[in-house]
Amino acid sequence: SLRIRKCPHALGRKEEYVATFKGSEFFCYDLSLNPIQSSSDEITLSFKTLQRNGLMLHTGKSADYVNLALKNGAVSLVINLGSGAFEALVEPVNGKFNDNDWHDVKVTRNLRQVTISVDGILTTTGYTQEDYTMLGSDDFFYVGGSPSTADLPGSPVSNNFMEVYFFFILMSPLVLNKPVEEF
Template sequence: MGKGAREENVATFRGSEYFCYDLSQNPIQSSSDEITLSFKTWQRNGLILHTGKSADYVNLALKDGAVSLVINLGSGAFEAIVEPVNGKFNDNAWHDVKVTRNLRQQSGIGHAMVTISVDGILTTTGYTQEDYTMLGSDDFFYVGGSPSTADLPGSPRNTDKETATAVQLK
């Protein structure tokens, strides 16, 4: 590797493969987050990452070739779909995703501002509902899939019965 070159770590998940981290011993309690990753896949639908359960979760997935983000902090979900101008994101090319969530105070009421960008260009910004601002997760953190993705809160429901995910993350 040349001087100044950066080694890349790539994880590949095929079919029913996924990574799972148990957060029960080290739960997430945060008012701001930043998630950055790159992915490539041919699959139209599939889980990229998920953490949380019931009404406190983050779900990032592919839905019909678009990037879907659902964040619920306990008072209702913020949902965003990011679609490219031409084609779909399931073109087996690398796509860079950045999700940020930051607490904003307005008139004594807190809202979490959420921004998602794909490939540094396509951006959606919005707010979580009401004054719930903390993400609390003591469940599992899934990457690339899960034992039962369709049952995870915020997961897109696949209409084409496509359940396998083949995705590479770096």
């Protein structure tokens, strides 16, 4: 069964969560009462899986979204702030990231500049298109899958994870302060 728990040692603004997903489970947080409106973001998570493809996280709709996925064993990031997407694919030097070992992913965005690193070594930096700098989302925040992953904007994968383990840290502006929905 799906397990999500807040870590008791989380300090300050940092909220730390551990989740285990099996079968068709995923995490869904409704942002409609607490929408994201940010010019800078940081998401840090660790995962382990044997599956080559699956949605790690997604928030947003139409042309304003963040999508992080495992695609053919590489980490894929797509961010669109409303004027065209920034896309990055981080591939390991040897093997794939779906080796059932823990891998650390960090995504930071400051205005248009986006950086993604995997395992603290593999880093890609780039810029979103045009002059838009704000990420806005009043939709849902998904981790590990969604009701219809293939239909999410910017999603390079069409499936959810069937077995994956996540340790994730969410930095403001998103604060998980109401009950988690389980699917």
